[in-house]
Amino acid sequence: MDRVLYISRGELMDLLNAFVTLANFVIVPATAYGAQLALGALGVTLIYGILRFSNFAHGDTMAFGTMVVILGTWGLQAAGVSAGPLPTALIALPLGIAATALLMLGTDRVVYRFYRAKKAVPVIFVIASLGVMFITNGLVRFVIGPDDQRFADGARFLISARDFRDMTGLDEGLAIRSSQALTVVVAVIVVAALFWFLNRTRTGKSMRAYSDNEDLALLSGIDPERVVVITWLIVAALATVAGTLYGLDKSFKPFTYFQLLLPIFASAIVGGLGNPLGAIAGGFLIAFTEVTITYPLKKVLEYALPEALEPEGLVQLLSTDYKFAVSFVILLVVLLFRPTGLFAGRSV
Amino acid sequence: MTTRGILLFGLVALLFVGTGFVQSWNVSLTILNMGLVSAIMALGVNMQWGYAGLFNVGVMGFVALGGLGAVLVSMPPTGEAWAAGGVRVLTGLVLGAATIVAAILAWSRLGRYRGWAVAAILLAGFFVYRAVYDGGVERVEAVDPAVSGYLGGLGLPILLAWPVGGLLAAGAAWLVGKTALGLRSDYLAIATLGIAEIVIAVLKNEDWLSRGVKNVIGLPRPVPYEIDLQQSADFQERAAGLGVDVVTASSLAVKLSYAGLFTVVLLILLWLAQAALASPWGRMMRAIRDNEVAAEAMGKDVTARHLQVFVLGSAVCGLAGAMMTTLDGQLTPSSYQPLRYTFLIWVMVIVGGSGNNFGAVLGGFLVWWLWVQVEPLGGGLMDLITAGMADGTWLKAHLQEAAAHMRLLTMGVILLLVLRFSPRGLIPER
Structure with missing residues (x-):
């Protein structure tokens, strides 16, 4: 006897509702967060590839860049300039990148260049980066204070939950905040530009050559100081963009940016330190795991499962307070089973 | 110890005596007690960094675990x-x-x-x-x-909690070290950074264990309470004999007893650490630090020795954490900040002299004294700068408020300056 797979209209609607709920609370926020982490991890991984140390000041560099952008935004708002539906912060972004670039080049000249000339071991660079972190952190708190700052303006939603419900007739809404859409668009542009630069331009190729084999690169006449300067400039841009997007999406608080170090490093290591593609994959992997595990899946399962199987509890696997534990556990598992990362980074 | 070391220790002693005369003995003893605890933490970090070149940025987590140990042992169930x-x-x-x-x-x-x-x-x-x-x-x-x-806890004497705090920290360190050691040196740094955040998150959120952000207060003390001293006739008499009023005298007496206890622990640890450093084990550790490949070729198990010293150093940090919680009389998970409990300890070790136990201890006292004193100094400086400005202007208010963040900046500058111009620290390793 033939069995026909038959889904009633009600069941189909339930499945659609389940998917929309999942998209609304997990997929959309995790995509935005993943893009922010990926941009941060790209900065860490580039410094690792070219300068060969883990930069602990990266979180605070992001905070510094964002701070300048916020100050610029306030200035522009006071002058009555706005970008229409887009956040004013986008106009202030170049200012933030320029200021961060100056800071990066300044610290490189004052701090790191000395150790580079001495060929110090990597861990000395790491400690120096701790000092830089202290100073940057102090500077940020000194200028803007340790409190929360919100600086998002322009249109709040690309699609609001209500519009979506009216449009589709489903029970559940799907809201896409403009900051989330903006994050993804900007991240795609930045990453595309970065890969074009690294793979197609002469300077980008010289950077990759330097990263692969320093001695050989020197023999071929590549100027190491020039490579280093360009790396810092790119890192300044990446950090400022990542920080600003994160601040627009959530809010700006210096301590939160320091805490972002852990997921960012986890992303870079999971993908393989020194490997830009890996950093992006790592960022999304960490973000999706973190959001899925800390979101209560009750509603999704209620729609997706038949009534008999519906869960009683919230099905929140881990409280949001432990979101750092997620990055940490992923990091440990990768270190245990694949210390070079999923995409074969450089050394163990 | 060299003449230079003795001179430097004399100078630091002078700072504390000076604080006693200029500010008050109460302030000076308060700084000294935390200085003793900081010196022990610095000793622990120096074991890891100075002996073995291991980079631990999770000191805060181990210190907090020690604090948890104090609660679990001493509070009544x-x-x-x-x-x-x-x-x-x-x-x-x-x-x-x-x-x-x-x-x-x-x-x-x-x-x-x-x-x-x-x-x-x-x-x-x-x-x-x-x-x-x-x-x-x-x-x-x-x-x-x-x-x-x-x-609650076990209701045992709080002095027992000190070694227990060390054991808790050692357990966590073993877990992290087992995974991250033997790989690149930076990986240990990142793994310890993570474990520290997680320990704090657990303390903040697991109310059944540590009451979370509601804090555990009123931990039992190993020393008498001020109020009991003030009421004792014998004590009143002695205070009067010294010409000090009873309230001040009781507060000083309590602080001095803590200082005595902490000094005993510090001296024992310092003696142990010196003995270990001078033993064949210490020579082996330094040999591994200076050239891992050569040491491995000589048949030394580098990863196992690293794990050993990492666990030991973390245990010392845990012990210091339990002592600190005892001194405070409370466990406040939200007060653990990485800048204060991890990076400040690092500044102590680097400034004092990595690889030298006396250096680490000196760094602990000196940097802690600076950390406490820089804030009023920064405030004073800001008052001086803003003296010419009109009251109530935005800039003046902002600058005065921001003075509190001066110390992060100062510590960063000190760390970088010492690392650059005197990388071996105030009392260098021989």
Whole structure:
């Protein structure tokens, strides 16, 4: 006897509702967060590839860049300039990148260049980066204070939950905040530009050559100081963009940016330190795991499962307070089973 | 110790005596007590960094675990909470641990499909664990949440908590070291950074264990209470004999007793650390630090020795953490900040002289004194700068408020300057 797979209209609607709920609370926020982490991890991984140390000041560099952008935004708002539906912060972004670039080049000249000339071991660079972190952190708190700052303006939603419900007739809404859409668009542009630069331009190729084999690169006449300067400039841009997007999406608080170090490093290591593609994959992997595990899946399962199987509890696997534990556990598992990362980074 | 070392220690002693005369002896002793604790933490970090070149940025986590040890040992048990769900919480934790052990066993014993088996064990174990554990936690936390709502401790003397705090920290260090050691040096740094954040998150959120952000207050003391001293006739007489009023005298006496206890611990640890450094074991550690490849070629098990010294150093940090919580008389999880409990300790070690135990101890005292004193100095400086400005202007208010953040900046500058111009520190390793 033939069995026909038959889904009633009600069941189909339930499945659609389940998917929309999942998209609304997990997929959309995790995509935005993943893009922010990926941009941060790209900065860490580039410094690792070219300068060969883990930069602990990266979180605070992001905070510094964002701070300048916020100050610029306030200035522009006071002058009555706005970008229409887009956040004013986008106009202030170049200012933030320029200021961060100056800071990066300044610290490189004052701090790191000395150790580079001495060929110090990597861990000395790491400690120096701790000092830089202290100073940057102090500077940020000194200028803007340790409190929360919100600086998002322009249109709040690309699609609001209500519009979506009216449009589709489903029970559940799907809201896409403009900051989330903006994050993804900007991240795609930045990453595309970065890969074009690294793979197609002469300077980008010289950077990759330097990263692969320093001695050989020197023999071929590549100027190491020039490579280093360009790396810092790119890192300044990446950090400022990542920080600003994160601040627009959530809010700006210096301590939160320091805490972002852990997921960012986890992303870079999971993908393989020194490997830009890996950093992006790592960022999304960490973000999706973190959001899925800390979101209560009750509603999704209620729609997706038949009534008999519906869960009683919230099905929140881990409280949001432990979101750092997620990055940490992923990091440990990768270190245990694949210390070079999923995409074969450089050394163990 | 060299003449230079003795001179420097004399100078630091002078700072504390000067504080006593200029500000007050109470302030000076308060700084000294935390200075003693900081010196012990610096000693622990120096074992890891100075002896072995291991980079631990999770000092805060180990210190906090020591603090948890103090609570778990010294606070009286909450009978009601134990009756309500204590056993259930512990059963849940045991089930969770059993799941992980089963998963590890499955991974090492099974051949094909072991990935699936491990995933299945972890998933099933997780839900069983949550089912048992969550119910227990809920019941424990419902017991009189305003004053208790946690399981309490064992009700033992708090001095016992110091070694227990060290053991807790050692356990966590073993877990991290086992995974991250033997890989690149930066990986240990990142793993320790992570464990520190997680320890703090656990302390803040597991109310049944540590009351979370409601804090555990009123830990028992190893020294007498001021109020008892003030009421004792004998003490009143002696204070009058010295010409000090009773309240000040009692406060000084309590601080001095703490200082005495801490000094004993510091001296014992310092003696042990010096003996270890001078022994064949210490020479081996330094040989490994200076050239891992050569040491390995000589048959030394580099990773195992690293793990050993990492666990030892973390245990010392845990011990210091338990002492600090004892001194404060309370566990306040939200007060643990990485800048204060991790990076400041690093500044102490680097400034004092990495690889030299006396250097680390000196750094502990000196940097702690600076850390406390820079804030009023920064405030004074800001007052001076803003003196010419009109009251109530935006800039003046902002600058005065921002003075509090001066010390981060100052510590960063000190760290970079010492690292650059005197990388071996104030008292260099011989």
